[in-house]
Amino acid sequence: MNSLPSLRQPCPPGTCTCRRDELLEEPDADLRILRLTRHEEQRLLERLENIRSLADLERLQQRMYEQLGIRLSISPSHNEVRSMRGIAIDFVEQPGLCRKTRQAIPAAIRRGLERQPEVAYRLLDAHDLLRDA
Template sequence: MTSLPPLRHPCPAGACDCRREQLLEAPGADTRILLLTRQEEQRLLERLENLQSLEDLQRMQQRMFEQLGIGLHIAPGHGEVRSMRGIGFRFDEQPGLCRKTRQAIPAAIRRALEKRPEIAWRLLDAHDLFRDD
């Protein structure tokens, strides 16, 4: 007998816009995001807070997409980047991704960028913000 992996518990009614129930009811829907239990989310956030390089960040983005279906795009904001708040985070539309998780992941990455500003500089450089004209 095979046991199913634990799924994330539902958010309190009216507290989230994750559309978890619609995801579970849809036939053939990608339910990988529901494998991100609160305990696993804490492990993910801890890992994101301890990033060592831009390559490490990009590898984590790829793994989040492959394992959970989370599409996360990180780029400098439209205005001037004076702090880590100027770096923008955008998630692909994904039913089942909790509102709190959508807030916690960028916060963890910002903490990592504050600890290691060289990652932020490399991110900015990757978007040609430090190019010489």
């Protein structure tokens, strides 16, 4: 017996901008993002908080794209970087990505960078910001 993978529960009406219903109505829509249940989201956030290296962070970004279709860019902001808030974490617009998830993922990445500042230094170095240091 084939069973469909469990999909994320819908947000209460009027509280989210994810456009989940529009996504479900499209016949050829990419539904991978709806497979991110609340339990799976918690596991993802935990993994993002416990990154150990820049390669680990990049691997997680790649897996998020492959499995969920989430495109995420992490780079130093155009202004001065004095804390983890100075690192820009941006999403490509994607229907089905919940507003709370869109806020929780960058927060988890920043917590992970605060725990492992070497990863943030490698990120800055990868963007050639520490070449004169």
